[in-house]
Amino acid sequence: MEAADTHRAIDAVWRIESPRLIAGLARLVRDVGLAEDLAQDALVAALEKWPETGVPENPGAWLMTAAKHRAIDLLRHRGLADRKHAEIKAAPDVRERSLEDALVAAIDDDIGDDLLRLMFTACHPTLPPEARVALTLRMVGGLTTEEIARAFLVPEATVAQRIVRAKRTLAKAGVPFEVPRGAERAERLASVLEVIYLVFNEGYVATTGEDLLRPGLCEDALRLGRVLAELMPQESEVHGLVALMEIQASRAAARTGPSGEPILLLDQDRSRWDRLLIGRGLAALARAERLGGARGAYVLQAAIAAGHGRANAASETDWPRIASLYAELQAVAPSPIVELNRAVAVGMAFGPAEGLRVADALLSEKALADYHLLPAVRGDLLEKLGRVAEARAEMTRAASLTRNARERELLLARAEAIGGPER
Amino acid sequence: MRFMMLMIPKGYEKASPGTMPDAKHVEAMMKYNESLQKAGVLLALDGLHPPSMGARVAFPGGKPKVTDGPFTEAKEVLGGYWMIQVKSKEEAIEWAKRCPGLENEMIEVRQVQEMADFPPDVQKAASNFSELKKGSRA
Numbered sequence: 001m002e003a004a005d006t007h008r009a010i011d012a013v014w015r016i017e018s019p020r021l022i023a024g025l026a027r028l029v030r031d032v033g034l035a036e037d038l039a040q041d042a043l044v045a046a047l048e049k050w051p052e053t054g055v056p057e058n059p060g061a062w063l064m065t066a067a068k069h070r071a072i073d074l075l076r077h078r079g080l081a082d083r084k085h086a087e088i089k090a091a092p093d094v095r096e097r098s099l100e101d102a103l104v105a106a107i108d109d110d111i112g113d114d115l116l117r118l119m120f121t122a123c124h125p126t127l128p129p130e131a132r133v134a135l136t137l138r139m140v141g142g143l144t145t146e147e148i149a150r151a152f153l154v155p156e157a158t159v160a161q162r163i164v165r166a167k168r169t170l171a172k173a174g175v176p177f178e179v180p181r182g183a184e185r186a187e188r189l190a191s192v193l194e195v196i197y198l199v200f201n202e203g204y205v206a207t208t209g210e211d212l213l214r215p216g217l218c219e220d221a222l223r224l225g226r227v228l229a230e231l232m233p234q235e236s237e238v239h240g241l242v243a244l245m246e247i248q249a250s251r252a253a254a255r256t257g258p259s260g261e262p263i264l265l266l267d268q269d270r271s272r273w274d275r276l277l278i279g280r281g282l283a284a285l286a287r288a289e290r291l292g293g294a295r296g297a298y299v300l301q302a303a304i305a306a307g308h309g310r311a312n313a314a315s316e317t318d319w320p321r322i323a324s325l326y327a328e329l330q331a332v333a334p335s336p337i338v339e340l341n342r343a344v345a346v347g348m349a350f351g352p353a354e355g356l357r358v359a360d361a362l363l364s365e366k367a368l369a370d371y372h373l374l375p376a377v378r379g380d381l382l383e384k385l386g387r388v389a390e391a392r393a394e395m396t397r398a399a400s401l402t403r404n405a406r407e408r409e410l411l412l413a414r415a416e417a418i419g420g421p422e423r
Numbered sequence: 424m425r426f427m428m429l430m431i432p433k434g435y436e437k438a439s440p441g442t443m444p445d446a447k448h449v450e451a452m453m454k455y456n457e458s459l460q461k462a463g464v465l466l467a468l469d470g471l472h473p474p475s476m477g478a479r480v481a482f483p484g485g486k487p488k489v490t491d492g493p494f495t496e497a498k499e500v501l502g503g504y505w506m507i508q509v510k511s512k513e514e515a516i517e518w519a520k521r522c523p524g525l526e527n528e529m530i531e532v533r534q535v536q537e538m539a540d541f542p543p544d545v546q547k548a549a550s551n552f553s554e555l556k557k558g559s560r561a
Contacts, residue, residue: 005513012513016462059517219424219508226463253538272538276467276506 006051013059014043015142019227020060021067022139023114026177028071032121033167036139038074042067115140116231117177119224123192126173131166132195133202134159140227141220151217152202189232193241193298196224200245204252205404218249229284239288240298246281247305250274262410266314278309297333300325319349336365337373344377352384372401376411383418392418425466425508425535426515432502433527437493438473451523459507464518470503502528506535 018039026035045066046059056062122135137143137151145163149156180188203217225242232238254272257263285306288299295303304325311317326342339362347355359378368374379394395415399408435442444452459465471477475493482488494500509515512534519530 008511008513009517012509012511012517015510015514016517216510219510223463223508227461230461230463258543280466 003051006055007047009055010043010046010050010059011144013046013055013063014144017060017063018043018142019115019118019140021063023118024064025067025071026118026121027114029075030177031171032118032139032177033171034074036167038067038070039063041070113179115227116179119192119228119231120179120188121170121175121177123188123195124170124173124175125188125191126175127166127169129195129198131162131169132191133198134162135166136195136224137199137220138163141224143220151214151220189235189237192228193237196221196228197241197245197298199224200248204248215252218245218252221245222249229287233287234291236288236291236293237296237298239284239291240296240300240302243281243284243288243302244298244305246277246284247302247309250277250281250309256406260406262406265308266317268314270312270314273309281309282306295328295332297329300329300332304329317348319345323349336362336368337371340368340371340374340377343381347381347384352381356381356385370401372398372407372411374398375401376414379414379418388418424510424537425506426512427533427535428505428507428515428519428522429531429533430502430504431499431529431531432525433499433529435473435502436497436500438475440473440476442473442475444470448523448525455522456505458521459505459518464507464509465505466508467506468504471501474500499529 021039021042022032022035025038026032029035029038042063046063050056050059119136119140122139123132127135133152134148137148138145143151145159146156149159152159179185199217200221203214203219203221222242222245225238225245229238229242250273251265251268253274254268254270255263263269281302285299285302288302289295304322307318307322307325323342323345326338326345330338330342340359343355343358343362345355346358356378359374359381362368362374365374375394376398379391379398382388382394383391392415395411395418399411399415402408402411456465456468459468473492474497477492479490479492479494480487481490507515507518509518512532515532515534519532522530524530
């Protein structure tokens with residue numbers, strides 16, 4: 001095998017094994033930063049050894065053994081330091097044996113719980129959002145720093161620094177390696193879901209750069225979501241998020257035209273929607289709804305996405321239902337963006353005048369002052385009402401506000417296409 | 424990116440109708456499937472009844488000709504597939520290596536074509552006849 005091939009094979013093994021490895025080690029050393037360092041040491045050892053020897057038959061076990069040795073060295077060292085204080089008199093070989101047993105047990109166990117702890121720790125609210133994202137992708141997603149940097153279009157050094165700082169913050173704050181209980185649990189789960197959806201959206205609606213879609217990040221987020229759904233099968237919002245992402249991702253191929261220009265939901269060629277992903281999304285939504293209870297924000301968003309996903313043509317969309325789901329969402333998670341979406345749905349369900357009434361109520365909303373989709377939605381509704389000049393002005397304003405180059409082109413084209421005399 | 428892991432069990436081409444895998448093997452496979460699911464990479468999977476219960480449709484001279492199974496001339500036949508979503512071909516291979524395959528079994532790893540893989544003219548043709556997307560390119 002060529003060295004380059006070996007390196008790609010090591011990358012693949014790393015992606016599969018590193019979350020388990022880090023999670024198992026973290027349970028033992030009770031410090032995710034240290035666990036990650038130990039796992040990285042094992043990776044370095046593999047990078048040195050495997051190009052000569054070839055990838056071992058059971059590469060996961062190899063990495064675990066390498067990390068284990070490093071951990072034992074480290075714990076023994078620490079143990080000696082501890083012993084001075086505690087005056088523990090156990091014979092070194094006994095201590096070593098039990099340590100090794102504990103390590104093997106930790107690593108061979110079903111690491112599900114540890115993986116969940118790892119996710120909750122990486123998404124701890126004490127960290128800034130971009131650090132949570134970087135740490136989660138790195139430790140749970142198995143991405144390298146370089147891959148994270150490339151995906152987010154930032155220098156590798158920036159990501160590396162974010163990760164180092166995040167690990168330090170976690171250690172300093174003494175964040176325990178556990179899944180919290182009680183009231184804190186809901187709040188912390190919300191942060192985990194938020195991080196995953198943030199990654200998805202960064203891929204789905206690229207906020208910066210020329211491309212409208214970075215599919216790699218969408219796939220990373222879906223993978224994290226699917227892993228979480230297996231770890232927390234009783235949490236309806238987890239299935240809701242997975243459903244939402246699967247259904248949104250199903251439209252990826254239909255969202256852009258041949259020259260990369262964006263195509264809006266209602267104009268998309270639905271035969272290009274990915275039926276496999278829609279089916280997976282609907283199944284995840286059904287799983288969420290089977291769990292019962294009040295519908296959370298992700299379940300509701302997934303239900304809205306499913307409403308579109310089930311319609312074989314835009315004209316078959318059940319708009320009154322979607323409008324009422326937006327109203328329910330607005331009650332659960334109030335946001336001017338949700339209200340703006342409700343304006344669109346109301347416009348489709350009950351006519352543009354009704355939609356415009358909802359949209360106009362948002363004009364005084366400070367959070368939307370520079371948000372391009374408010375004038376875009378108003379422009380569309382005004383056009384349908386025959387108020388051409390206002391419509392064109394709004395669409396042009398929308399174009400001036402977006403940061404995405406492709407979207408700007410689309411909005412300018414829309415503005416130009418609005419024609420004819422005032423009715 | 425997506426990969427199909429195509430399971431090719433030697434001997435399945437001769438298997439009689441209704442042949443089922445033994446319970447022990449199924450159990451091992453279930454564990455494997457579960458590991459794919461838990462890792463968030465599994466999109467879909469199916470097992471196939473033996474070819475003796477199927478048929479082949481060929482097109483000699485452009486006309487459909489149906490042959491009922493078993494297909495005596497076939498050297499390899501499919502027994503099932505997994506569709507997985509992974510970062511690289513190497514990762515797909517790593518997952519395939521973890522399958523508790525039997526002596527007679529072989530997994531072929533193949534990447535699923537995406538629209539972006541095609542040159543613009545093919546993409547255009549595909550978008551005009553998008554229903555063909557799934558069926559005809561296999």
